[in-house]
Amino acid sequence: MCGIVAYIGDRTAFPILMKGLQRLEYRGYDSAGISLFNGGAKTYKCQGKVKDLQHLTNNQDVSGTVGMGHTRWATHGEPSDNNAHPHASMYGKFYVVHNGIIENYAHLKKELIQRGYSFVSETDTEVLANLIENIYLEEKVTAELAVRLALTRVVGAYGLVIVCADIPDALIAARKGSPLVIGVGEKEYFLASDAIPIVEYTDEVIYLQDEEVALISRDGLDLKTLNNDSISPHVEKINLSIDRIDKNGYNHFMLKEIHEQPSTITDTFRGRMAADESKFFLGGIMDVLPKLMGAKRIVMIACGTSWHAALVGEYLFERYARIPVEVEYASEFRYRNPIVYEDDLIIAISQSGETADTLAAIRQVKGSGATILGICNVAGSSLSRETHAGVYTHAGIEIGVASTKAFTSQITVLTMMALLLGSKRKTLSQDDYAMLIHEMAQIPAKIEEVLQKESKIKAIASIYKDVTNTFYMGRGLLFPVALEGALKLKEISYIHAEGYPAAEMKHGPIALIDEKMPVIALAIDDSSYDKMVSNIQEVKSRKGKVIALVTRGDKVIGKMADHIIEIPKCHEAVSPLLAVIPLQLLSYHIAVMRGCDVDQPRNLAKSVTVE
Numbered sequence: 001m002c003g004i005v006a007y008i009g010d011r012t013a014f015p016i017l018m019k020g021l022q023r024l025e026y027r028g029y030d031s032a033g034i035s036l037f038n039g040g041a042k043t044y045k046c047q048g049k050v051k052d053l054q055h056l057t058n059n060q061d062v063s064g065t066v067g068m069g070h071t072r073w074a075t076h077g078e079p080s081d082n083n084a085h086p087h088a089s090m091y092g093k094f095y096v097v098h099n100g101i102i103e104n105y106a107h108l109k110k111e112l113i114q115r116g117y118s119f120v121s122e123t124d125t126e127v128l129a130n131l132i133e134n135i136y137l138e139e140k141v142t143a144e145l146a147v148r149l150a151l152t153r154v155v156g157a158y159g160l161v162i163v164c165a166d167i168p169d170a171l172i173a174a175r176k177g178s179p180l181v182i183g184v185g186e187k188e189y190f191l192a193s194d195a196i197p198i199v200e201y202t203d204e205v206i207y208l209q210d211e212e213v214a215l216i217s218r219d220g221l222d223l224k225t226l227n228n229d230s231i232s233p234h235v236e237k238i239n240l241s242i243d244r245i246d247k248n249g250y251n252h253f254m255l256k257e258i259h260e261q262p263s264t265i266t267d268t269f270r271g272r273m274a275a276d277e278s279k280f281f282l283g284g285i286m287d288v289l290p291k292l293m294g295a296k297r298i299v300m301i302a303c304g305t306s307w308h309a310a311l312v313g314e315y316l317f318e319r320y321a322r323i324p325v326e327v328e329y330a331s332e333f334r335y336r337n338p339i340v341y342e343d344d345l346i347i348a349i350s351q352s353g354e355t356a357d358t359l360a361a362i363r364q365v366k367g368s369g370a371t372i373l374g375i376c377n378v379a380g381s382s383l384s385r386e387t388h389a390g391v392y393t394h395a396g397i398e399i400g401v402a403s404t405k406a407f408t409s410q411i412t413v414l415t416m417m418a419l420l421l422g423s424k425r426k427t428l429s430q431d432d433y434a435m436l437i438h439e440m441a442q443i444p445a446k447i448e449e450v451l452q453k454e455s456k457i458k459a460i461a462s463i464y465k466d467v468t469n470t471f472y473m474g475r476g477l478l479f480p481v482a483l484e485g486a487l488k489l490k491e492i493s494y495i496h497a498e499g500y501p502a503a504e505m506k507h508g509p510i511a512l513i514d515e516k517m518p519v520i521a522l523a524i525d526d527s528s529y530d531k532m533v534s535n536i537q538e539v540k541s542r543k544g545k546v547i548a549l550v551t552r553g554d555k556v557i558g559k560m561a562d563h564i565i566e567i568p569k570c571h572e573a574v575s576p577l578l579a580v581i582p583l584q585l586l587s588y589h590i591a592v593m594r595g596c597d598v599d600q601p602r603n604l605a606k607s608v609t610v611e
């Protein structure tokens with residue numbers, strides 16, 4: 001949420017900043033801005049996207065080898081030119097870009113107003129800029145100390161890059177809660193909210209940790225805690241290729257990411273499945289396996305799409321490992337004073353590994369003695385650092401704001417974990433274990449087959465693109481997939497969509513069915529099939545339109561439904577991985593036909609680092 005980029009070195013900063021902002025735009029896109037330092041400071045910022053900023057800077061002086069940029073997802077103050085970052089302090093001594101929220105900004109602002117400060121924006125960031133400046137001017141300390149002193153007064157989360165006009169050849173970076181990565185080059189440094197804008201310049205990075213402050217000049221980097229303790233920076237190599245962050249000929253990242261799923265799921269398996277498909281190895285959790293096997297209860301914590309993956313996990317762990325599972329929205333769990341026991345297993349699931357509520361939830365249970373595992377896509381993310389053990393999903397960078405490949409990789413990991421635990425606990429026979437691994441191994445090829453249905457799905461999309469409401473219904477393992485299908489549609493096409501367990505329809509929602517209401521029914525050949533057939537009939541009797549997802553060769557549902565989309569036959573344990581693909585494609589094509597910005601849907605941003 002919000003993207004920060006900054007540069008110091010010998011190159012012209014402007015193109016690096018603009019390219020970086022384009023790469024980070026998925027984190028927020030309601031305004032954008034840059035400041036360049038070349039003698040004095042020049043700031044260009046505006047409401048809108050990076051392309052609007054590009055337009056604004058045409059024919060302007062964009063010289064300078066030090067600079068910072070920001071692409072915003074509004075929290076305090078509506079999207080506007082004034083609220084766009086960077087923010088300058090009142091006397092022009094400090095320039096700040098910020099990702100996060102200063103929770104006590106109102107109190108600090110009041111204090112600053114009493115000291116004569118006035119404000120030009122409604123943001124919490126401008127308050128911070130003025131607070132730093134006020135300390136700097138009144139206490140006559142260095143810029144770096146003024147930053148540290150100011151941050152000790154701040155409640156909230158921040159990823160920050162700051163320039164003091166008196167030392168314009170230095171960047172000050174700080175982090176608490178919101179990620180910040182420093183790319184290390186030859187007498188140059190690249191700063192960004194994630195590694196994506198950095199990889200084309202260097203593969204050496206430092207992940208700033210909470211409450212660390214870095215003073216960065218061309219000659220080096222001085223890293224400290226807020227309390228002035230020196231830290232030696234830990235430089236890591238990142239393994240991220242540029243083609244992973246390009247569209248590779250697709251019109252949108254989302255479509256590219258949908259089509260990548262056969263290979264991303266293969267990447268999730270890689271090195272984790274025995275060649276003879278007889279067992280899984282999950283290196284990340286082997287050390288804690290005895291604790292996992294003895295767990296009395298599993299609590300899965302996540303938000304959004306990751307929460308849907310957790311619901312799939314619940315079915316699988318209960319069915320195959322016979323351990324009771326509770327699935328919690330991180331944002332609800334953390335405020336409930338939850339009861340957590342030492343022999344609980346907590347599994348936090350997050351694509352980004354930076355979702356504020358998910359991180360806060362695991363921090364809250366840390367003292368309980370429970371084992372905390374992370375399932376996460378981003379190496380080096382906060383979640384991966386703050387859990388006892390975990391498994392990376394290896395889906396590669398997901399740039400489309402609507403999650404697709406991360407979801408299927410999360411489910412792949414959860415399925416592997418559930419089956420592995422089931423086999424170790426002997427709640428799953430070795431024959432069934434091997435049979436299910438074999439089923440999983442076939443999934444990438446079967447997804448390829450589902451992707452071949454794209455033109456049919458596109459034709460269905462063209463029929464329903466103008467509807468205002470939709471239902472998705474499924475049972476068992478496909479109920480979470482119904483929720484996920486509805487979320488995909490609503491978030492990128494702005495059509496109201498609801499997912500329901502099919503049997504719940506008659507407890508209320510069926511009242512909404514009429515000839516205008518499309519119902520997407522997930523009715524594959526599984527243990528709920530007969531019941532789903534009845535549920536489809538109930539919809540048809542009320543003149544609803546049914547788009548049914550069925551197993552190839554189904555002879556029954558085709559006669560009732562208005563449209564069918566066939567998927568290959570598979571074991572129901574792995575069916576979510578196939579069933580979600582047509583739903584992703586349907587949402588994508590409907591959104592494109594409605595002229596929506598698929599990769600950057602309104603009001604949203606990737607990586608929700610605010611609570």
Ligand code: F6R
Pocket residue numbers: 303304305306307349350351352353354355358401402403404487491607608
């Ligand atoms: C929806 C979507 C979001 C995320 C949610 C959690 O397509 O992407 O619902 O799933 O914001 O994000 P992570 O998984 O990064 O914790």
